[in-house]
Amino acid sequence: MSSDAVKATDPEKALSGKEHVILAISGMTCTGCETKLQRTLTTVASVSRLKTSLVLARAEFEVDLSSGSVDDVIKHIQRTTEFKCERITNIGSVLDLLVSGNPVDCVKGEWPLGVTEVTAVDKNVIHVAFDAKVIGARDVIDKGWGETPPKLAPLRADPSLEAGSKHVRHVGYMTLLSIILTIPVLVLSWAPLPKREIAYSSACLALATLVQVFIAGPFYPTALKSLIFSRMVEMDLLIVLSTSAAYIFSVVSFGYLVAGQPLPTGEFFETSTLLVTLIMVGRYVGALARQKAVESISVRSLQTSTATLVEAGTETEIDSRLLQYGDVFKVAPDSRIPTDGTVISGSSEVDESMLTGESSPVEKHAKSTVIAGSINGSGTLVVRLTRLPGDNSISTIAGMVDQAKLSKPKIQDIADRVASYFVPVVVGLTIVTFAIWVAVGVAVRKQSGSDATTEAITYAITVLIVSCPCAIGLAVPMVIVIASGVAAERGIIFKSADSIEVAYKTSHVVFDKTGTLTWGKLTVATEEYLQDDVDLTKARLLGLIGSIKHPVAAAVSASLKERGVSGLATSDVKTLAGKGVEGTSRGLVLCAGNSRWLKLSGNERVKSVLSRGHTAFCFTVDGSPAAVFGLTDSLRPDALSTVEKLQSEGIAVHIVSGDDEGAVNSIASQLRIPLENVRSRASPADKQSYIQDLLATPIPARSQFFHRKPTQPVVMFVGDGTNDAVALAQATVGVHMNEGTDVAQSAADVVLMRPSLAGVLGVVAVSRMSIRRIAFNFVWSFVYNLFAVLLAAGAFVRARIPPEFAGLGELVSVLPVIAAAVLMRWARI
Structure with missing residues (x-):
């Protein structure tokens, strides 16, 4: 089957006309790069639902194929930004295969049945996507490729991590080359060598030119394209201006030296070369640290x-x-x-x-x-x-964690806004610094105009380069990435960054009962049959509920099966959320569920079951009571400690359950939850309404003062069943209790992979720890940039940063931010 045939037989794709694209982006170094990428992609009419991540070096979006192709979008990115792009396919069934001939022949030739796409990756590698339900992976290799079947290509690393590693290696090589070229310049400039000024200066000029062209050269097109296409003044422009100023001034000074009229300041080629080298060292260390941090919490590495x-x-x-x-x-x-x-x-x-x-x-x-x-x-x-x-579970969890990393909390908007103004402000400060030092040199120090200008240039260069917006840009995403990975390792999956941002402010936690506070493994404590033919009643009931997954129905069904009961054929079986199940058998209407739905709450036998604190499960045939069951459940062992810990932190705890009042009140009593915070016999709509009421009730000022709670309540709902979906969506933070295998079906904000209520405390703890780290990062970024600019500008007359060492600014500013995030890996949660 050819690729054209596949397109013709893929009606869903043809109708939708959209394709989901994930790109690994190589070359992003700071928040300005990410902003530039966003602006570039938002100008493309065919691109929608855009998400980007500086830390993951990734872009994710949808392309409207009626307006443009994926290749066109990739070419546009590379043309306007200088970034390198690689498309990622890590979802579904795919293989990389080694072919003996031309891979293009495989792309254009006949494909085995079940193969959906073939693309050439390298000169002898093809990338094959296939429907695993039609053809298996081994069959893909063995069938339909001609006389010489392909072989499985060596395993590639996670495409995102691989792209990041390539970028780190490239920056590392360029940094090493810059160091090799810079050391001789430093020796010739600073060492006590015999006086051969023109010879030494000529060597310095040659080496500095190599550094400026080959090492700093890539900054020029990046800065200019950013300015032209994205209308952005970014960090690379500061590097271009500062290094160019130092280099050009040194070249001019060298010209005066050759002409026999040396300037008093001489040349300072060591300034431009050391500046570039230190910038490259800072970028390499920063890129390496980010890459190692992302690798350390990669869930896919468990495969x-x-x-x-x-x-x-x-x-x-x-x-x-x-x-x-x-x-x-x-x-x-x-x-x-x-x-x-x-x-x-x-x-x-x-x-x-x-x-x-x-x-x-x-x-x-x-x-x-x-x-x-x-x-x-x-x-x-x-x-x-x-x-x-x-x-499998690894890829599913990894996908959910990646979505959290790609999403951006609201606090990120503040950081992005500050960073967007940062470079223009620094350029303005540079101009002011230059003007002030020229004036000071001429009016106060009585220097000549050339001397004052020369000294002012050194201050201006230092201001340009020592300030760094990277720390501000990384303050939030670095923490979110590490927090998401650390939480995942502890069985807590955040599906969005917003939940990390707000969970620490939780004022109310609302629990479902069955399967959440309790094990959800009910046992039949009492049973009573109200019709003469008991065996027929059992057969009818099992036929109705035999395939139902609800914990109550499953417990009764298991009890009947253990005693050898066989179910009667039942048709039109329908599950009614919050009520029960109904169907028909031999013309009779069968209903099983809670007593309120079946209008049996006043039945004496039902009252007897409820009075013991049991869950009542009733069965009717054509509206007549046929059986009543009383079921019991047990608390999770960590339920009481979790509730007590939440209450000790000033968080109100509630129970909202569809179960009977006696069973719910019994659990509330054991957990010491006030009865005014308990609702029983609640339908999904009732649960939603309860949460809405909590959200609409402001927190009293006294509580806000002593516990630092916001005026607007933050409600966390914790549930496990499909009937909790509405409440999970309504709550500020929805937490889904999961048994650890099928996490893709949950619509909650957070999924607890471990069936333990301690995970609720972990959600709050991770959020609290993350916000503290983000706050530290913001404070550090502000303090560093304030003092760095003041020192660079000469505000502290007796102390200043020499221009040649200003390139250390990127390293000094970014490393504490990265360290603050990475140290979360060893924090106690």
């Missing part, structure tokens, strides 16, 4: 590269990328599990802490689920694959 395939009793070690649906693989002791699956034989204990935050090993046996990236214990497991390596 193991090999798997032991079991086929017809034979074991074969293969690349994990070649696993396909239907495969069975073996997990040896003390090895990492390659992908999600279900154990079919063997038993062991598995360490899932890296993905779920669960510190204790989890026992696994036949029919247990295992998670990719977790580490097997001393036993051997044979597992049937349920999710491919490209679409």
Whole structure:
């Protein structure tokens, strides 16, 4: 099948006319670069839903194919910004294959059935995307490529990390070259050598020219394109102005020396060369630190590269990328599990802490689920694959974490606004500094005009280069990136940066009961049948609820199945959120659910169940009561400690549940939650209304003063079921309790991979820690730039920064910001 045929047979893409694009961007160094990228892309009519990240060096957007192609967008970026772009495909089923001939022939030739796209990556590598439900990874290699099938290409690193590594290496090489060229200039300028001024100055001129052309040269087109295409005055322009001023002044001074009329100041080629070198050192260290920080919290690094395939009793070690649906693989002791699956034989204990935050090993046996990236214990497991390596828990969690990193909290807007004014303000201060020192030199120090101008130039150059907006630009995103990764390692997945920004201000936490505060593993404590034929009643009930996943229905269903009951065929089964389930069997209407929906709250047998604090589950046949069950549940072991900790921090705790009043009040009593903060028999709409009321009630001034709470309440809702979706969306921060395998279905702001309520405390703790680090970064950026500019401008007459050392400013300003973020990895949460 050719690429044209695929386009013709892809109606969904043809109808939508949009394509989702992820680009790894190489060459971004500061917040100005990110702003420039945003402005460049927003001018492209076909681009929408744009997200960018300086720290991740990534852009994500949609392209309207009716207005332009993806290639056109990439070419526009590279033409107007000097950035290098590489498209990332890390979602779905893809392979990189080595071909023996021309890769273009594979792109234009016939593709195996199930292959959806083939692109040439290198002179002998093709990138293949395929539908894994139609064709497996091993079959992609073996079928339909002609006489010589391709081979699996070596594993590439995470494309985002790989692009970042390339950028770091390039900056490193350029920095090393700059150092090699600068050292001789420093020796010739500063060492006590014999007087051969013209010879030494000529050598310095040659070396300084090489530095200016090859090392500082790339700054020129970047600065000019930014000014022309994006209408931005950015950091690179400051570098261009300052280094050019120092270099040109030195060249002019060298001309006077050759003419036999040396200037009093002489040349200072060492200033321009050392300036460029120190700037490059600062950029290299900053880029390296950012890259290492991102690598340290990369969830995708948990994916193991090999798997032991079991086929017809034979074991074969293969690349994990070649696993396909239907495969069975073996997990040896003390090895990492390659992908999600279900154990079919063997038993062991598995360490899932890296993905779920669960510190204790989890026992696994036949029919247990295992998670990719977790580490097997001393036993051997044979597992049937349920999710491919490209679409397993690791890739799903990594995708969610990346979305949080790409999203920007509101506080980022302040940083971006400050950074956008930064460079123009510095240019203005430079002009003022130059004018003041010329005036001081002529009027106060009685210097000649040339001497005063020369000295003023040194002050102006220093002011231009010592100030650095990078610290302001990195203050927020660096913290968000590290916080998202650190939280993910502890089983807390933030799906947006906004939730990190506001969670620390939480004033109310509202819990669902079943499956959240309790285990959700209900057991039948009492049961009573109200019709003569008990066996028929049981069969009808099981036929109705046998496939229902709700904890109450599942508990009753399991109890009936354990006693050998077989369900009667039931049709038109419908689940009604917050009520129950209904269907028909042999012309009879069957309903099962809560007593209020079935209008049985006044029934004596139902009252008896409720009076014991049990959850009542009722069954009716054609409106007549047929059975009443009383179910009990147990609290999670950390529920009380979590509630007490929240209350000790001045956070009001509430329970809103669809369960019966007796069961809900019993749990509230055990957790010492005031009954005025408890609502039972709440439908999804009732839960939404309760949260809306909390959001509309301002926090009293006394509470605001003593606990530093905002006037506007911040409500966190914690739930686990689909009936909690409305409440999760309504709350300021929605937290979803998850069992750790299927995280993609949650619509909450935060997902707790570990089924532990301590994660709620972790959400608040991560948010609080992040805001403190961001505040530190802002304060440091302000203090550094204030004192650096004052020192550079000569405000402290007896102390100043020499112009040749002004390039250290980028290093000094950025490293504390990066360190403040990275140190979160070892903080206690």
